[in-house]
Amino acid sequence: MDIFKTPIGRYAPGIINVVIEIPKGDRKRFRYHRKRRTFVVDYRLMTPPPGEFGWIPQTWTKGGKRLNALVLAQKPTWAGHVCEARPIGGLRRQDGDHQIVCVLLSDPSAGNCQDVSDLDDATMRRVIQFYEPFFPLKGWMNRAEALEHVREANELYKTQAKASNQKKEETAPKASPKEQPEEQEEQEEREEPAESETEPETEENDPDHV
Numbered sequence: 001m002d003i004f005k006t007p008i009g010r011y012a013p014g015i016i017n018v019v020i021e022i023p024k025g026d027r028k029r030f031r032y033h034r035k036r037r038t039f040v041v042d043y044r045l046m047t048p049p050p051g052e053f054g055w056i057p058q059t060w061t062k063g064g065k066r067l068n069a070l071v072l073a074q075k076p077t078w079a080g081h082v083c084e085a086r087p088i089g090g091l092r093r094q095d096g097d098h099q100i101v102c103v104l105l106s107d108p109s110a111g112n113c114q115d116v117s118d119l120d121d122a123t124m125r126r127v128i129q130f131y132e133p134f135f136p137l138k139g140w141m142n143r144a145e146a147l148e149h150v151r152e153a154n155e156l157y158k159t160q161a162k163a164s165n166q167k168k169e170e171t172a173p174k175a176s177p178k179e180q181p182e183e184q185e186e187q188e189e190r191e192e193p194a195e196s197e198t199e200p201e202t203e204e205n206d207p208d209h210v
Contacts, residue, residue: 003032006082008058013150015105018069018085022053023076030079039079046133050126052077052104059153060160061097067153069100070127072119074107087150089116090141091131099131100146115143 009016021030021039025048030039052071059067071085085102092098103110113119119127124140131137141149 002034003080004057006057008056008154009084012154013087013147015084015086016056016069016102016150017082018052018054018056018071018102020052020054020071020077020081020083021079022049023078023081024049024052024073025076032080047130049130050123052081052083056100056150056153058157059150060157061153062156063095063097065097067100067150068097069102070130071102071104072110072113072123073104074109086110087146088113088118088143090146090149091127092138092141094136094138098141098146098149100150101127116140117142 003019006017006019022028022045027045027048029042029045031042032038033040049070050072052073054069054071055066056069057066061067069085069087071083073083077083084105086105087100087102090098090100101116103113116124128137
């Protein structure tokens with residue numbers, strides 16, 4: 001299975017899938033190696049994340065990468081695990097590539113947490129301390145703002161995927177009538193590639209560093 005074809009989730013943006021790259025408390029950052037079809041260690045962190053860190057599938061940012069998310073959870077999982085999460089807010093970056101903060105959908109203790117304002121001060125400090133070494137922050141996003149940011153990233157992904165499909169169709173060699181019967185032509189017209197099955201074309205498709 002190609003991990004990059006993971007769907008964003010049936011109930012997005014309220015409930016989304018997150019592909020984990022850094023399990024909670026781990027200092028190793030993993031990334032998916034397409035040729036090996038497995039996750040490999042990319043680099044090591046000075047500070048482990050206070051939750052499960054990963055990216056939201058079928059999203060794309062203006063910076064040309066997938067939208068990152070931190071899932072607050074009680075226990076760690078593993079790199080490549082896909083979990084269902086509820087966005088409750090986020091942290092703003094100066095470049096607009098904001099970081100989404102979620103709670104694990106299956107965690108009963110997170111049922112009363114609907115917004116980042118419901119988090120205790122200690123948890124909020126740990127989240128900020130994890131992100132601060134990587135880039136300047138501009139404060140918190142509430143739940144509504146985070147949901148809109150996820151929605152926009154998903155729409156940008158669809159736009160990029162559609163453009164990528166059209167480009168492939170335009171550059172694909174056309175078969176002669178002898179090589180392609182009429183029945184096959186009609187079948188191919190019906191089987192247009194879905195937007196969710198195509199990765200936006202960039203020089204680097206792997207998610208960037210934190």
